[in-house]
Amino acid sequence: MLIDLFRETIRSLSGNKARSSLTILGIVIGIASVITMVAIGQGAKSTIESNIEAIGSNLIIVMPGSQRVGGISQGAGSSQTLTLEDADAIKSQVQNVKAAAPEASRRYQVTAKGNNTNTQIVGTLRDYLAVRNITMNIGSFFSDQQTKSSAKVAILGPTARDDLFGVNVNPVGQSIKIKNVDFQVIGVTEAKGGSGFSNPDNNIYVPLATVQHFLAGNSYLSNVSITAADQASMTSVQQQISDLLLARHKISDPTQADFSIMNQNDIIATATSITSTFTILLSSIAGISLLVGGIGIMNMMLTNVTERTREIGLRKAVGIRKVYINLQFLAEAVVLTFLGGAIGVLLGWAASLAVNKFVSLNTRISLSAVLLAFGVSAVVGIVFGFYPARRAANLNPIEALRYE
Amino acid sequence: MIECKNLKKVYKNGDVETVALRGVTFKIEKGEFVAIIGPSGSGKSTLMHILGVLDTPTSGKYFLEGKEVSRRSEDELSDLRREKIGFVFQSFNLLPRTTVLQNVMLPLVYSGMPIKERERKARETLKYVSLEENKFLNLSNQLSGGQMQRVAVARALVNNPSIILADEPTGNLDTKTSHIVMKTFQELNSQGHTIVLITHEMEVAQFTRRIISVRDGLIEKDTKSNAH
Incomplete structure:
Protein backbone atom coordinates (compact mmCIF):
# COMPACT_ATOMS: atom_id res chain seq x y z
CA MET A 1 0.00 0.00 0.00
CA ILE A 52 35.31 35.96 26.60
CA GLU A 53 36.85 32.64 27.57
CA ALA A 54 40.16 33.75 26.05
CA ILE A 55 40.42 36.35 28.83
CA GLY A 56 40.90 33.44 31.19
CA SER A 57 38.89 30.64 32.66
CA ASN A 58 36.85 30.69 35.87
CA LEU A 59 37.79 34.33 36.11
CA ILE A 60 36.59 36.73 38.77
CA ILE A 61 37.57 40.38 38.51
CA VAL A 62 37.56 42.76 41.48
CA MET A 63 37.45 46.45 40.64
CA PRO A 64 37.51 49.53 42.84
CA GLY A 65 34.04 50.91 43.41
CA SER A 66 32.77 54.35 42.62
CA GLN A 67 34.12 57.20 44.63
CA ARG A 68 31.53 59.27 46.39
CA VAL A 69 32.16 62.94 46.90
CA GLY A 70 29.39 64.34 49.04
CA GLY A 71 27.00 61.65 47.93
CA ILE A 72 27.73 62.12 44.23
CA SER A 73 29.02 59.03 42.48
CA GLN A 74 32.15 59.48 40.35
CA GLY A 75 31.57 56.25 38.44
CA ALA A 76 32.86 52.73 38.81
CA GLY A 77 36.65 52.35 39.04
CA SER A 78 37.19 55.96 39.98
CA SER A 79 38.08 55.36 43.58
CA GLN A 80 41.51 54.30 44.72
CA THR A 81 40.61 51.68 47.27
CA LEU A 82 42.25 48.50 46.01
CA THR A 83 45.82 47.81 47.07
CA LEU A 84 48.45 45.11 46.62
CA GLU A 85 47.79 44.09 50.22
CA ASP A 86 44.17 43.39 49.32
CA ALA A 87 45.36 41.18 46.46
CA ASP A 88 47.78 39.31 48.72
CA ALA A 89 45.04 38.82 51.31
CA ILE A 90 42.72 37.36 48.66
CA LYS A 91 45.42 34.99 47.51
CA SER A 92 46.33 33.79 50.97
CA GLN A 93 42.98 33.84 52.83
CA VAL A 94 40.29 32.87 50.32
CA GLN A 95 39.80 29.18 49.69
CA ASN A 96 39.79 27.68 46.17
CA VAL A 97 41.75 30.55 44.66
CA LYS A 98 44.21 29.21 42.12
CA ALA A 99 45.90 32.48 41.28
CA ALA A 100 45.35 36.20 41.76
CA ALA A 101 46.95 38.86 39.60
CA PRO A 102 46.76 42.50 40.68
CA GLU A 103 46.84 44.97 37.86
CA ALA A 104 47.56 48.70 37.59
CA SER A 105 46.69 49.74 34.07
CA ARG A 106 46.49 53.02 32.28
CA ARG A 107 46.97 54.31 28.78
CA TYR A 108 50.27 56.05 28.05
CA GLN A 109 52.01 57.38 24.98
CA VAL A 110 54.68 54.93 23.82
CA THR A 111 57.47 55.64 21.35
CA ALA A 112 60.11 53.48 19.69
CA LYS A 113 62.46 54.50 16.87
CA GLY A 114 60.25 57.33 15.76
CA ASN A 115 57.03 55.27 15.79
CA ASN A 116 54.56 56.08 18.47
CA THR A 117 51.25 54.75 19.76
CA ASN A 118 48.90 55.24 22.65
CA THR A 119 48.10 52.01 24.37
CA GLN A 120 47.24 50.22 27.57
CA ILE A 121 50.20 49.66 29.87
CA VAL A 122 49.43 46.76 32.20
CA GLY A 123 51.48 46.65 35.36
CA THR A 124 51.11 43.25 36.96
CA LEU A 125 52.78 40.14 38.43
CA ARG A 126 53.90 36.93 36.81
CA ASP A 127 50.64 35.29 37.94
CA TYR A 128 48.94 37.28 35.21
CA LEU A 129 50.19 34.74 32.63
CA ALA A 130 48.20 31.94 34.25
CA VAL A 131 45.14 34.02 35.12
CA ARG A 132 44.66 35.47 31.63
CA ASN A 133 45.84 32.42 29.64
CA ILE A 134 48.71 34.30 28.05
CA THR A 135 51.40 32.41 26.18
CA MET A 136 54.68 33.80 24.94
CA ASN A 137 55.59 33.96 21.27
CA ILE A 138 59.11 35.39 21.52
CA GLY A 139 61.31 35.85 24.60
CA SER A 140 59.93 35.49 28.12
CA PHE A 141 57.66 37.20 30.64
CA PHE A 142 59.28 39.12 33.47
CA SER A 143 60.29 37.17 36.56
CA ASP A 144 59.31 37.75 40.21
CA GLN A 145 62.85 39.02 40.76
CA GLN A 146 62.37 41.69 38.06
CA THR A 147 59.12 42.76 39.78
CA LYS A 148 60.86 43.08 43.13
CA SER A 149 63.64 45.18 41.68
CA SER A 150 61.25 47.40 39.68
CA ALA A 151 63.12 46.40 36.50
CA LYS A 152 62.32 48.55 33.47
CA VAL A 153 61.40 45.68 31.16
CA ALA A 154 58.38 45.37 28.87
CA ILE A 155 56.52 42.58 27.09
CA LEU A 156 54.61 43.63 23.97
CA GLY A 157 51.32 42.34 22.65
CA PRO A 158 51.64 41.40 18.94
CA THR A 159 49.59 44.40 17.74
CA ALA A 160 51.59 46.81 19.89
CA ARG A 161 54.76 45.24 18.45
CA ASP A 162 53.44 45.69 14.88
CA ASP A 163 52.65 49.35 15.60
CA LEU A 164 56.05 50.14 17.13
CA PHE A 165 58.50 47.93 15.23
CA GLY A 166 56.67 46.64 12.15
CA VAL A 167 54.88 43.42 11.38
CA ASN A 168 56.63 40.25 12.59
CA VAL A 169 59.86 42.01 13.61
CA ASN A 170 61.65 40.51 16.63
CA PRO A 171 61.94 43.48 19.03
CA VAL A 172 63.65 41.65 21.90
CA GLY A 173 66.60 43.66 23.15
CA GLN A 174 65.31 46.93 21.65
CA SER A 175 64.16 49.76 23.86
CA ILE A 176 60.92 51.72 23.99
CA LYS A 177 59.91 54.87 25.84
CA ILE A 178 56.79 54.83 27.95
CA LYS A 179 55.97 58.29 29.32
CA ASN A 180 59.57 59.18 28.47
CA VAL A 181 60.97 56.38 30.62
CA ASP A 182 63.19 53.85 28.83
CA PHE A 183 62.13 50.18 28.92
CA GLN A 184 63.85 47.17 27.45
CA VAL A 185 61.67 44.78 25.42
CA ILE A 186 62.15 41.20 26.62
CA GLY A 187 59.26 39.34 24.92
CA VAL A 188 56.19 39.30 22.70
CA THR A 189 52.95 37.46 23.56
CA GLU A 190 51.04 35.08 21.30
CA ALA A 191 48.08 36.66 19.47
CA LYS A 192 44.75 36.05 21.23
CA GLY A 193 42.26 37.90 19.05
CA GLY A 194 40.10 40.85 20.01
CA SER A 195 37.72 40.35 22.86
CA GLY A 196 35.34 43.24 22.36
CA PHE A 197 36.11 45.00 25.64
CA SER A 198 39.84 45.50 25.41
CA ASN A 199 42.16 43.90 22.95
CA PRO A 200 44.93 42.07 24.86
CA ASP A 201 47.03 41.96 21.69
CA ASN A 202 47.44 45.70 21.97
CA ASN A 203 48.70 45.68 25.58
CA ILE A 204 52.21 46.25 26.89
CA TYR A 205 53.03 44.38 30.12
CA VAL A 206 55.48 45.73 32.70
CA PRO A 207 56.18 44.73 36.33
CA LEU A 208 53.63 46.15 38.79
CA ALA A 209 56.26 47.77 41.02
CA THR A 210 57.79 49.50 38.00
CA VAL A 211 54.45 51.07 37.11
CA GLN A 212 53.92 52.21 40.66
CA HIS A 213 57.41 53.75 40.96
CA PHE A 214 58.04 55.24 37.54
CA LEU A 215 54.68 55.76 35.81
CA ALA A 216 51.70 56.09 38.19
CA GLY A 217 53.50 57.31 41.28
CA ASN A 218 51.00 55.65 43.63
CA SER A 219 50.25 52.15 44.87
CA TYR A 220 46.63 51.73 43.92
CA LEU A 221 45.37 48.95 41.66
CA SER A 222 42.93 49.19 38.76
CA ASN A 223 41.73 45.62 39.30
CA VAL A 224 42.59 42.17 40.61
CA SER A 225 41.98 39.14 38.41
CA ILE A 226 41.37 35.92 40.28
CA THR A 227 41.15 32.38 38.96
CA ALA A 228 38.88 30.09 40.93
CA ALA A 229 39.87 26.44 41.26
CA ASP A 230 36.88 25.29 39.22
CA GLN A 231 33.54 26.36 37.83
CA ALA A 232 31.63 25.07 40.88
CA SER A 233 33.58 27.13 43.41
CA MET A 234 33.15 30.46 41.62
CA THR A 235 30.11 31.60 43.60
CA SER A 236 31.69 30.78 46.97
CA VAL A 237 35.00 32.41 45.98
CA GLN A 238 33.16 35.54 44.91
CA GLN A 239 31.29 35.62 48.24
CA GLN A 240 34.47 35.08 50.27
CA ILE A 241 36.29 37.86 48.42
CA SER A 242 33.39 40.19 49.04
CA ASP A 243 33.35 39.35 52.78
CA LEU A 244 37.13 39.65 53.05
CA LEU A 245 37.34 43.04 51.35
CA LEU A 246 34.38 44.42 53.33
CA ALA A 247 36.19 43.41 56.52
CA ARG A 248 39.54 44.82 55.34
CA HIS A 249 37.98 48.12 54.29
CA LYS A 250 35.91 48.22 57.49
CA ILE A 251 32.56 48.51 55.76
CA SER A 252 29.59 46.89 57.50
CA ASP A 253 26.88 47.58 54.93
CA PRO A 254 27.50 45.54 51.72
CA THR A 255 25.51 48.07 49.66
CA GLN A 256 28.13 50.70 50.54
CA ALA A 257 31.01 48.55 49.25
CA ASP A 258 33.90 50.52 47.68
CA PHE A 259 34.62 47.74 45.16
CA SER A 260 32.70 45.64 42.70
CA ILE A 261 33.17 42.03 41.66
CA MET A 262 32.54 40.76 38.16
CA ASN A 263 32.13 37.11 37.39
CA GLN A 264 33.04 35.72 33.97
CA ASN A 265 29.86 33.63 33.88
CA ASP A 266 27.76 36.79 34.19
CA ILE A 267 29.57 38.36 31.25
CA ILE A 268 29.04 35.24 29.15
CA ALA A 269 25.38 35.07 30.09
CA MET B 1 -27.63 -10.20 -11.52
CA ILE B 2 -29.10 -6.68 -11.49
CA GLU B 3 -32.52 -5.85 -10.18
CA CYS B 4 -34.04 -2.37 -9.90
CA LYS B 5 -37.29 -1.84 -7.99
CA ASN B 6 -39.09 1.44 -8.44
CA LEU B 7 -35.92 3.57 -8.57
CA LYS B 8 -36.50 7.30 -8.14
CA LYS B 9 -33.98 10.06 -8.24
CA VAL B 10 -34.67 13.70 -7.42
CA TYR B 11 -31.98 16.37 -7.65
CA LYS B 12 -32.36 19.38 -5.41
CA ASN B 13 -30.77 22.63 -6.40
CA GLY B 14 -31.81 25.16 -3.82
CA ASP B 15 -35.61 25.21 -3.98
CA VAL B 16 -35.76 23.74 -7.47
CA GLU B 17 -36.39 20.00 -7.65
CA THR B 18 -35.50 18.13 -10.81
CA VAL B 19 -36.89 14.62 -11.14
CA ALA B 20 -34.50 12.45 -13.15
CA LEU B 21 -36.02 9.04 -12.52
CA ARG B 22 -39.72 8.56 -11.70
CA GLY B 23 -39.82 4.90 -10.78
CA VAL B 24 -37.81 2.45 -12.86
CA THR B 25 -38.15 -1.31 -12.44
CA PHE B 26 -36.25 -3.93 -14.44
CA LYS B 27 -33.98 -6.93 -14.17
CA ILE B 28 -30.82 -7.85 -16.05
CA GLU B 29 -29.64 -11.48 -15.95
CA LYS B 30 -26.09 -12.74 -16.09
CA GLY B 31 -24.67 -12.83 -19.61
CA GLU B 32 -27.07 -10.27 -21.08
CA PHE B 33 -26.02 -7.51 -23.47
CA VAL B 34 -28.31 -4.56 -22.85
CA ALA B 35 -28.50 -1.08 -24.38
CA ILE B 36 -30.17 1.68 -22.41
CA ILE B 37 -31.23 4.23 -24.97
CA GLY B 38 -32.85 7.60 -24.68
CA PRO B 39 -32.47 11.22 -25.70
CA SER B 40 -30.51 13.60 -23.50
CA GLY B 41 -32.45 14.52 -20.36
CA SER B 42 -34.25 11.18 -20.37
CA GLY B 43 -32.56 10.06 -17.17
CA LYS B 44 -30.36 7.38 -18.77
CA SER B 45 -27.16 8.87 -17.37
CA THR B 46 -28.66 9.02 -13.89
CA LEU B 47 -29.71 5.39 -14.27
CA MET B 48 -26.23 4.40 -15.31
CA HIS B 49 -24.70 6.25 -12.31
CA ILE B 50 -26.98 4.34 -9.99
CA LEU B 51 -26.24 1.02 -11.74
CA GLY B 52 -22.54 1.81 -11.40
CA VAL B 53 -23.01 2.74 -7.70
CA LEU B 54 -21.47 6.14 -8.37
CA ASP B 55 -24.73 7.54 -7.04
CA THR B 56 -27.54 6.32 -4.81
CA PRO B 57 -31.26 6.52 -5.60
CA THR B 58 -33.55 8.88 -3.67
CA SER B 59 -35.95 5.98 -3.17
CA GLY B 60 -36.42 2.48 -4.47
CA LYS B 61 -34.14 -0.53 -4.28
CA TYR B 62 -31.16 -1.67 -6.27
CA PHE B 63 -29.92 -5.26 -5.96
CA LEU B 64 -26.48 -6.12 -7.32
CA GLU B 65 -25.85 -9.90 -7.38
CA GLY B 66 -28.75 -10.31 -5.02
CA LYS B 67 -27.48 -7.76 -2.47
CA GLU B 68 -29.25 -4.52 -1.69
CA VAL B 69 -26.68 -1.80 -2.34
CA SER B 70 -28.76 1.38 -2.53
CA ARG B 71 -27.95 2.46 1.03
CA ARG B 72 -24.26 1.96 1.53
CA SER B 73 -21.43 4.10 2.83
CA GLU B 74 -19.04 5.83 0.47
CA ASP B 75 -16.23 3.35 1.14
CA GLU B 76 -18.52 0.35 0.62
CA LEU B 77 -19.61 1.83 -2.71
CA SER B 78 -15.94 2.30 -3.65
CA ASP B 79 -15.26 -1.35 -2.86
CA LEU B 80 -18.31 -2.46 -4.87
CA ARG B 81 -17.13 -0.47 -7.88
CA ARG B 82 -13.68 -1.97 -7.62
CA GLU B 83 -14.86 -5.55 -7.27
CA LYS B 84 -18.04 -5.76 -9.33
CA ILE B 85 -18.08 -3.04 -11.98
CA GLY B 86 -15.96 -2.14 -14.95
CA PHE B 87 -16.51 1.31 -16.47
CA VAL B 88 -15.90 2.35 -20.05
CA PHE B 89 -16.32 6.10 -20.51
CA GLN B 90 -17.20 8.10 -23.56
CA SER B 91 -14.06 10.22 -23.56
CA PHE B 92 -11.91 7.21 -22.64
CA ASN B 93 -10.65 8.96 -19.52
CA LEU B 94 -7.19 7.51 -19.80
CA LEU B 95 -4.49 9.14 -17.67
CA PRO B 96 -2.40 11.33 -19.96
CA ARG B 97 1.42 11.09 -19.93
CA THR B 98 1.01 7.57 -18.56
CA THR B 99 1.76 4.28 -20.27
CA VAL B 100 -0.97 1.96 -21.55
CA LEU B 101 0.10 -0.67 -19.04
CA GLN B 102 -0.10 1.73 -16.09
CA ASN B 103 -3.54 2.86 -17.19
CA VAL B 104 -4.82 -0.69 -17.19
CA MET B 105 -3.18 -1.35 -13.83
CA LEU B 106 -4.90 1.64 -12.19
CA PRO B 107 -7.89 -0.26 -10.70
CA LEU B 108 -5.45 -2.74 -9.10
CA VAL B 109 -3.52 -0.06 -7.20
CA TYR B 110 -3.95 -0.27 -3.40
CA SER B 111 -5.35 -3.80 -3.90
CA GLY B 112 -2.39 -5.35 -2.09
CA MET B 113 -1.61 -7.41 -5.19
CA PRO B 114 2.15 -7.59 -5.93
CA ILE B 115 3.24 -5.32 -8.76
CA LYS B 116 4.44 -8.23 -10.93
CA GLU B 117 1.08 -9.92 -10.64
CA ARG B 118 -0.69 -6.68 -11.56
CA GLU B 119 1.46 -6.26 -14.62
CA ARG B 120 0.88 -9.86 -15.67
CA LYS B 121 -2.88 -9.38 -15.35
CA ALA B 122 -2.81 -6.11 -17.26
CA ARG B 123 -0.81 -7.63 -20.12
CA GLU B 124 -3.15 -10.60 -20.25
CA THR B 125 -6.21 -8.34 -20.42
CA LEU B 126 -4.66 -6.11 -23.09
CA LYS B 127 -3.97 -9.18 -25.22
CA TYR B 128 -7.54 -10.30 -24.60
CA VAL B 129 -8.86 -7.06 -26.16
CA SER B 130 -6.32 -7.61 -28.97
CA LEU B 131 -4.09 -4.58 -28.51
CA GLU B 132 -0.69 -5.05 -30.13
CA GLU B 133 1.99 -5.82 -27.56
CA ASN B 134 4.37 -3.16 -28.91
CA LYS B 135 1.84 -0.49 -27.80
CA PHE B 136 1.88 -1.56 -24.14
CA LEU B 137 4.56 0.91 -23.11
CA ASN B 138 3.32 3.77 -25.29
CA LEU B 139 1.88 6.80 -23.57
CA SER B 140 -1.90 6.74 -23.70
CA ASN B 141 -2.13 10.03 -25.62
CA GLN B 142 -0.07 8.56 -28.49
CA LEU B 143 -2.78 6.07 -29.41
CA SER B 144 -5.56 6.27 -31.99
CA GLY B 145 -9.19 6.60 -30.87
CA GLY B 146 -9.95 2.91 -31.37
CA GLN B 147 -6.81 1.85 -29.52
CA MET B 148 -7.63 4.18 -26.63
CA GLN B 149 -11.08 2.67 -26.33
CA ARG B 150 -9.59 -0.82 -26.29
CA VAL B 151 -7.25 0.26 -23.47
CA ALA B 152 -10.29 1.64 -21.65
CA VAL B 153 -12.09 -1.69 -22.13
CA ALA B 154 -9.05 -3.57 -20.85
CA ARG B 155 -9.03 -1.30 -17.78
CA ALA B 156 -12.69 -2.13 -17.19
CA LEU B 157 -11.98 -5.86 -17.48
CA VAL B 158 -8.79 -6.14 -15.45
CA ASN B 159 -10.67 -6.71 -12.18
CA ASN B 160 -12.93 -9.48 -13.55
CA PRO B 161 -16.05 -7.40 -12.85
CA SER B 162 -19.56 -8.86 -12.79
CA ILE B 163 -20.84 -6.21 -15.21
CA ILE B 164 -19.33 -3.82 -17.68
CA LEU B 165 -20.98 -0.42 -17.82
CA ALA B 166 -20.23 1.49 -21.01
CA ASP B 167 -21.27 5.15 -21.14
CA GLU B 168 -21.57 6.25 -24.79
CA PRO B 169 -18.47 4.20 -25.67
CA THR B 170 -18.64 5.17 -29.35
CA GLY B 171 -19.51 8.82 -28.81
CA ASN B 172 -16.10 10.10 -29.88
CA LEU B 173 -15.42 7.59 -32.67
CA ASP B 174 -16.06 7.54 -36.40
CA THR B 175 -18.52 4.99 -37.79
CA LYS B 176 -15.89 2.48 -38.80
CA THR B 177 -14.13 2.48 -35.42
CA SER B 178 -17.51 2.38 -33.67
CA HIS B 179 -18.29 -0.84 -35.48
CA ILE B 180 -14.97 -2.36 -34.41
CA VAL B 181 -15.56 -1.37 -30.77
CA MET B 182 -19.14 -2.72 -30.84
CA LYS B 183 -17.82 -5.97 -32.31
CA THR B 184 -15.41 -6.13 -29.39
CA PHE B 185 -18.32 -5.78 -26.96
CA GLN B 186 -20.24 -8.48 -28.81
CA GLU B 187 -17.23 -10.78 -28.51
CA LEU B 188 -16.89 -10.03 -24.81
CA ASN B 189 -20.58 -10.80 -24.40
CA SER B 190 -20.23 -14.08 -26.23
CA GLN B 191 -17.43 -14.95 -23.76
CA GLY B 192 -20.06 -14.58 -21.01
CA HIS B 193 -19.53 -10.97 -19.81
CA THR B 194 -22.62 -9.02 -18.80
CA ILE B 195 -22.60 -5.66 -20.58
CA VAL B 196 -24.82 -2.62 -20.09
CA LEU B 197 -24.41 0.10 -22.68
CA ILE B 198 -25.74 3.67 -22.53
CA THR B 199 -26.26 5.39 -25.86
CA HIS B 200 -28.50 7.75 -27.71
CA GLU B 201 -27.86 6.16 -31.10
CA MET B 202 -30.22 3.44 -32.23
CA GLU B 203 -27.57 2.21 -34.67
CA VAL B 204 -25.23 1.42 -31.78
CA ALA B 205 -28.02 -0.11 -29.73
CA GLN B 206 -28.75 -2.55 -32.59
CA PHE B 207 -25.53 -4.42 -31.75
CA THR B 208 -27.03 -5.51 -28.41
CA ARG B 209 -29.62 -8.18 -27.67
CA ARG B 210 -31.95 -6.12 -25.53
CA ILE B 211 -32.90 -2.46 -25.76
CA ILE B 212 -34.39 -0.54 -22.83
CA SER B 213 -35.74 2.84 -23.98
CA VAL B 214 -35.90 5.52 -21.32
CA ARG B 215 -37.87 8.72 -21.68
CA ASP B 216 -38.73 11.37 -19.06
CA GLY B 217 -37.45 9.21 -16.24
CA LEU B 218 -39.54 6.17 -17.07
CA ILE B 219 -39.02 2.98 -19.10
CA GLU B 220 -40.83 3.43 -22.36
CA LYS B 221 -40.03 0.15 -24.06
CA ASP B 222 -38.06 -3.01 -23.22
CA THR B 223 -37.44 -5.18 -26.28
CA LYS B 224 -35.39 -8.33 -26.61
CA SER B 225 -34.07 -9.47 -29.93
CA ASN B 226 -31.99 -12.36 -31.12
CA ALA B 227 -30.57 -10.42 -34.00
CA HIS B 228 -27.24 -12.14 -33.91
Missing part, protein backbone atom coordinates in the same frame (compact mmCIF):
# COMPACT_ATOMS: atom_id res chain seq x y z
CA LEU A 2 2.70 2.48 1.04
CA ILE A 3 4.82 1.54 -1.95
CA ASP A 4 1.76 2.09 -4.17
CA LEU A 5 1.25 5.50 -2.60
CA PHE A 6 4.88 6.42 -3.09
CA ARG A 7 4.88 5.19 -6.69
CA GLU A 8 1.72 7.11 -7.59
CA THR A 9 3.12 10.24 -5.93
CA ILE A 10 6.40 10.15 -7.81
CA ARG A 11 4.58 9.41 -11.06
CA SER A 12 2.30 12.41 -10.80
CA LEU A 13 5.01 14.78 -9.54
CA SER A 14 7.38 13.87 -12.35
CA GLY A 15 4.46 14.38 -14.73
CA ASN A 16 4.84 18.12 -14.25
CA LYS A 17 8.51 18.68 -13.52
CA ALA A 18 8.65 22.41 -14.24
CA ARG A 19 5.90 23.27 -11.82
CA SER A 20 7.07 20.83 -9.17
CA SER A 21 10.56 22.34 -9.21
CA LEU A 22 9.27 25.91 -9.02
CA THR A 23 7.17 24.99 -6.02
CA ILE A 24 10.13 23.29 -4.41
CA LEU A 25 12.18 26.46 -4.94
CA GLY A 26 9.99 28.36 -2.48
CA ILE A 27 10.70 25.81 0.24
CA VAL A 28 14.38 25.57 -0.72
CA ILE A 29 14.84 29.31 -0.21
CA GLY A 30 12.91 29.24 3.06
CA ILE A 31 14.85 26.35 4.55
CA ALA A 32 18.21 27.52 3.25
CA SER A 33 17.76 30.96 4.78
CA VAL A 34 16.68 29.51 8.12
CA ILE A 35 19.77 27.30 8.19
CA THR A 36 22.12 30.12 7.16
CA MET A 37 20.66 32.63 9.59
CA VAL A 38 20.82 30.21 12.49
CA ALA A 39 24.38 29.26 11.49
CA ILE A 40 25.43 32.92 11.48
CA GLY A 41 23.73 33.50 14.82
CA GLN A 42 25.30 30.43 16.42
CA GLY A 43 28.67 31.34 14.95
CA ALA A 44 28.50 34.86 16.39
CA LYS A 45 27.53 33.38 19.73
CA SER A 46 30.43 30.95 19.83
CA THR A 47 32.87 33.64 18.67
CA ILE A 48 31.82 35.93 21.49
CA GLU A 49 31.89 33.11 24.03
CA SER A 50 35.35 31.97 23.02
CA ASN A 51 36.58 35.57 23.08
CA THR A 270 24.82 38.68 29.05
CA ALA A 271 26.63 38.24 25.76
CA THR A 272 24.78 34.98 25.07
CA SER A 273 21.40 36.55 25.65
CA ILE A 274 22.25 39.31 23.19
CA THR A 275 23.33 36.89 20.46
CA SER A 276 20.32 34.65 21.12
CA THR A 277 17.96 37.56 20.57
CA PHE A 278 19.83 38.31 17.38
CA THR A 279 19.52 34.69 16.22
CA ILE A 280 15.79 34.65 16.94
CA LEU A 281 15.33 37.87 14.98
CA LEU A 282 17.24 36.53 11.96
CA SER A 283 15.50 33.17 11.99
CA SER A 284 12.04 34.65 12.28
CA ILE A 285 12.67 36.69 9.14
CA ALA A 286 13.81 33.48 7.44
CA GLY A 287 10.78 31.69 8.89
CA ILE A 288 8.49 34.12 7.09
CA SER A 289 10.02 33.14 3.77
CA LEU A 290 9.39 29.50 4.72
CA LEU A 291 5.75 30.35 5.35
CA VAL A 292 5.50 32.00 1.94
CA GLY A 293 7.02 28.85 0.42
CA GLY A 294 4.37 26.79 2.19
CA ILE A 295 1.60 28.93 0.75
CA GLY A 296 3.20 28.37 -2.65
CA ILE A 297 2.82 24.63 -2.09
CA MET A 298 -0.83 25.02 -1.18
CA ASN A 299 -1.42 27.15 -4.27
CA MET A 300 0.19 24.57 -6.51
CA MET A 301 -1.69 21.69 -4.91
CA LEU A 302 -5.00 23.49 -5.38
CA THR A 303 -4.25 24.10 -9.05
CA ASN A 304 -3.20 20.50 -9.26
CA VAL A 305 -6.49 19.27 -7.83
CA THR A 306 -8.49 21.42 -10.25
CA GLU A 307 -6.40 20.34 -13.19
CA ARG A 308 -6.64 16.68 -12.32
CA THR A 309 -10.34 16.69 -11.49
CA ARG A 310 -11.12 14.12 -14.19
CA GLU A 311 -8.30 11.90 -13.04
CA ILE A 312 -9.67 12.06 -9.50
CA GLY A 313 -13.14 11.20 -10.84
CA LEU A 314 -11.69 8.24 -12.69
CA ARG A 315 -9.81 7.02 -9.64
CA LYS A 316 -13.02 7.17 -7.65
CA ALA A 317 -14.97 5.41 -10.41
CA VAL A 318 -12.55 2.48 -10.53
CA GLY A 319 -13.09 2.07 -6.81
CA ILE A 320 -10.11 3.74 -5.17
CA ARG A 321 -11.19 4.69 -1.67
CA LYS A 322 -11.41 8.31 -0.55
CA VAL A 323 -8.66 7.85 2.03
CA TYR A 324 -6.11 6.85 -0.63
CA ILE A 325 -6.94 9.88 -2.75
CA ASN A 326 -6.53 12.05 0.30
CA LEU A 327 -3.25 10.38 1.21
CA GLN A 328 -1.91 10.64 -2.31
CA PHE A 329 -2.35 14.39 -2.57
CA LEU A 330 -1.01 14.84 0.95
CA ALA A 331 1.98 12.68 0.05
CA GLU A 332 2.62 14.82 -3.02
CA ALA A 333 2.75 17.95 -0.89
CA VAL A 334 4.97 16.28 1.72
CA VAL A 335 7.35 14.89 -0.90
CA LEU A 336 7.63 18.35 -2.44
CA THR A 337 8.42 20.03 0.87
CA PHE A 338 10.72 17.23 1.90
CA LEU A 339 12.70 17.47 -1.33
CA GLY A 340 12.73 21.24 -0.92
CA GLY A 341 13.87 20.77 2.67
CA ALA A 342 16.71 18.46 1.68
CA ILE A 343 17.95 20.76 -1.08
CA GLY A 344 17.48 23.73 1.25
CA VAL A 345 19.64 22.13 3.94
CA LEU A 346 22.43 21.51 1.42
CA LEU A 347 22.12 25.01 0.02
CA GLY A 348 22.01 26.59 3.49
CA TRP A 349 25.05 24.59 4.47
CA ALA A 350 26.91 25.75 1.37
CA ALA A 351 25.81 29.34 2.01
CA SER A 352 27.07 29.17 5.61
CA LEU A 353 30.42 27.90 4.43
CA ALA A 354 30.54 30.67 1.82
CA VAL A 355 29.74 33.30 4.45
CA ASN A 356 32.45 31.83 6.64
CA LYS A 357 34.99 31.98 3.82
CA PHE A 358 34.20 35.21 2.02
CA VAL A 359 32.60 37.47 4.64
CA SER A 360 34.86 36.14 7.43
CA LEU A 361 31.89 35.82 9.75
CA ASN A 362 32.16 32.74 11.87
CA THR A 363 29.24 30.37 11.17
CA ARG A 364 28.27 27.16 12.88
CA ILE A 365 25.73 24.68 11.48
CA SER A 366 24.02 22.88 14.29
CA LEU A 367 22.32 19.51 13.91
CA SER A 368 19.33 20.88 15.78
CA ALA A 369 18.85 23.64 13.20
CA VAL A 370 18.97 21.08 10.39
CA LEU A 371 16.50 18.78 12.15
CA LEU A 372 14.25 21.72 12.95
CA ALA A 373 14.28 22.87 9.34
CA PHE A 374 13.45 19.37 8.14
CA GLY A 375 10.69 19.00 10.69
CA VAL A 376 9.26 22.39 9.79
CA SER A 377 9.28 21.56 6.09
CA ALA A 378 7.44 18.28 6.71
CA VAL A 379 4.89 20.11 8.87
CA VAL A 380 4.51 22.79 6.19
CA GLY A 381 3.80 20.02 3.67
CA ILE A 382 1.16 18.41 5.86
CA VAL A 383 -0.48 21.69 6.88
CA PHE A 384 -0.57 23.24 3.43
CA GLY A 385 -1.27 19.95 1.65
CA PHE A 386 -4.15 19.06 3.94
CA TYR A 387 -6.80 21.35 2.50
CA PRO A 388 -6.15 20.60 -1.20
CA ALA A 389 -6.00 16.85 -0.47
CA ARG A 390 -9.29 16.97 1.38
CA ARG A 391 -10.82 18.85 -1.48
CA ALA A 392 -9.65 16.20 -3.91
CA ALA A 393 -10.96 13.36 -1.75
CA ASN A 394 -14.37 14.98 -1.35
CA LEU A 395 -14.99 15.52 -5.04
CA ASN A 396 -18.15 13.96 -6.36
CA PRO A 397 -17.04 11.30 -8.88
CA ILE A 398 -19.85 12.02 -11.34
CA GLU A 399 -19.17 15.73 -11.47
CA ALA A 400 -15.43 15.12 -11.51
CA LEU A 401 -15.74 12.82 -14.52
CA ARG A 402 -17.81 15.39 -16.39
CA TYR A 403 -15.39 18.23 -15.59
CA GLU A 404 -13.96 19.86 -18.71
